[in-house]
Amino acid sequence: MASGSIDLGSYLTYLTRRQEVVASNIANADTPGYKTRDVEMPGDFSSVFAQLTPIATETAGLATHNDGNNVNIDRESRLLAENDIRFNLATQLLKSKIKMLRSAIDEGRSS
Numbered sequence: 001m002a003s004g005s006i007d008l009g010s011y012l013t014y015l016t017r018r019q020e021v022v023a024s025n026i027a028n029a030d031t032p033g034y035k036t037r038d039v040e041m042p043g044d045f046s047s048v049f050a051q052l053t054p055i056a057t058e059t060a061g062l063a064t065h066n067d068g069n070n071v072n073i074d075r076e077s078r079l080l081a082e083n084d085i086r087f088n089l090a091t092q093l094l095k096s097k098i099k100m101l102r103s104a105i106d107e108g109r110s111s
Contacts, residue, residue: 008090008093008094008097009094011090012087012090012091012094013054014039014041014042014054015083015086015087015090016087017039017053017054017056018038018039018054018079018083019080019083019087021037021038021039021056022038022076022079022080022083023080024037025037025038025071025076026071026073026076026077026080028069028071029069029071029073029076030069031069032067032068032069033067033068033069034068034069034070034071035058035059035069035070036058036059036062036070036071036072036075036076037056037057037058037059038056038057038059038079039054039055039056039057040057042054062075
């Protein structure tokens, strides 16, 4: 893999985990005392994704409701939309990469 490029498989793993965490936040929007969690995007996917699952941590700095819950549905909806766009882009890049590899293999067979 070239320096500075993202390992698409690890990036998709991160996006999948983040989708799960954000969906969990939404599911717990009415749970008293529930604290919003998120998965931070690592700077170095190769070291972080040596773990099987990216770690979700509590999100600091959010307003807390009277019941101790700090889930903001607008924020979580925005994160879901952003994650969806990123996931679609990453899968398109992966499809393009696979198409290039198939083309190279087919060229090698016809030579």
